[in-house]
Every structure is written in structure tokens, then in C-alpha cells.
Amino acid sequence: MNKILIIGATSAIAESCAKIWSSRGDSIFLVAKNKEKLDLLETNLKNNDSKDITSFLMDVNNLEDHKKMFDEAENQLKEINIVLIAHGTLSDQDECEKDVNKTVEEIKTNAISTIALLTEISNRFIKKKSGTIAVISSVAGDRGRSSNYVYGSAKAMVSTFASGLRQRLNKYNVSVVTIKPAFIDTPMTKNNKKNLLWTQPSSIAPRIVKSIDSKKSEVYLPSFWRFIMLIIKLIPNFVFKKINL
Secondary structure (H helix, E strand, O other): OOEEEEEOOOOHHHHHHHHHHHHOOOEEEEEEOOHHHHHHHHHHHHHOOOOOEEEEEOOOOOHHHHHHHHHHHHHHHOOOOEEEEOOOOOOOHHHHHHOHHHHHHHHHHHHHHHHHHHHHHHHHHHHHOOEEEEEEOOHHHOOOOOOOHHHHHHHHHHHHHHHHHHHHHHHHOEEEEEEEEOOEOOHHHOOOOOOOOOEOHHHHHHHHHHHHHOOOOEEEEOOOHHHHHHHHHHOOHHHHOOOOO
8 A cells, every 4th residue: 555645636637646546545645725625635535435535735835834744744644655746837828928927936836846845755755765756747848839938947847857856866766757748638728729639637647647656757648749749859940930839
């Protein structure tokens, strides 16, 4: 049985993963900032015959609360062996272009808070020389595009940080899994136009859980996005800057 900490637990992707973990009897510590949604998720998971579910209310941007949260998770779970970091916001690119404060706020939420959490949990896992850290980044971080480069740059920071962290932690038997979703139909993307490239959180959650179990280094979801992003990265700059993406 795993002891799992989920940060950003009320996100659609994290919730779908939590349902899988709870159904197989894992102990789960849920962290989110919306009390109503967090309480509802905890109740639903407990009603799903999973009793070992606890929660903690926290805004990830309050960096001073991170240590207290990790201490409480370790106290409730007794030991943490899997962490899923899944919080984030979909930046409004137009607003960010007009207001640098909005840009900084989005970078803090989507990158700085995540990096702070990764640093704290990695140092704890180093001490016990075991553990798996999974962090949700995005294909948007593979190359900056005019339509979402604020969000993409934050995710690029997360992916690069996770890559370096993975190399650092390897000698301590700690795994770092970078999860790169593409177009996922969630409340966060409700205003986006949908097409055949879009998929549901419930469709990718089993792949996330499997990737964490097998300690993959990096996973694109759906998997064909690895090849799409490879093509996008290979487009020369003199061509790319003229494309509307």
C-alpha cells in the first residue's frame, strides 16, 4: 500500500488519479485551497470504501505554509512514498501582456510554488533514500508560442527544474516523473474550443498512475504528443515566427 500526497488535489487530473489510488487501497493526503471542493473530494473518496483519506487546506503561493503541510502529511501518513504535484492555472495571455503583475502572479503559481514544493520534498526523500515525485508540467513548455508563452515559460521552468532534480536525486534512489499533458478537457480549459486532439482526465489518469508506478522519467499525454512537439521544436525560427500558434 502506498502513502500518497497529492497537492492540487481538486484539479480534474489529480482527482481522477486519486480515485484510482483510493480504489486500490492506498492512503492519501489531499491538499488544495478550496475548502468546499476539498471536503467534497475527501468525502467522495471515503464513500468509495477508502477510509484512509485525510486533507489539508493550503494556498500553494503561501510558501511559508509548505513545511507545515509536509509535516502534517508525514504525521498523518506516517511515511510518504509518492508525491503528485498537480496545481496550476491557465494563464490569460492577453491579460499578462498588458500587466506585468499578472505575469508575475502566473509565474509564481505555475512555476515558483512548484519549485519550492519540489525542493522541500526532495530534501525529505534524500534523507530516507527513497520516494517518487511526480509533477504535472505541460507540452506548452517545450517551445514558446505567441498564444500562451507566459504559461508555457512557467511550465518550461518546471520541466527544466525537474530534469535537473531527477539527475541529482538518482543517486539517492528517488525518482522524478515529469508529466506533460496536452489538450485535456477540464474546468480550467472550459473556454477553449475543442477538437479531436482533446481528451478527458479520466483517460490519462491510468497512464499517470502507471508511469508513477514504473518510475518513468518523462511522459507525454496522450503519448502521440511527444512526436507532435518534436516536429514543432524542429521548425526553424525564421519559419516558426511567422506561424500563428
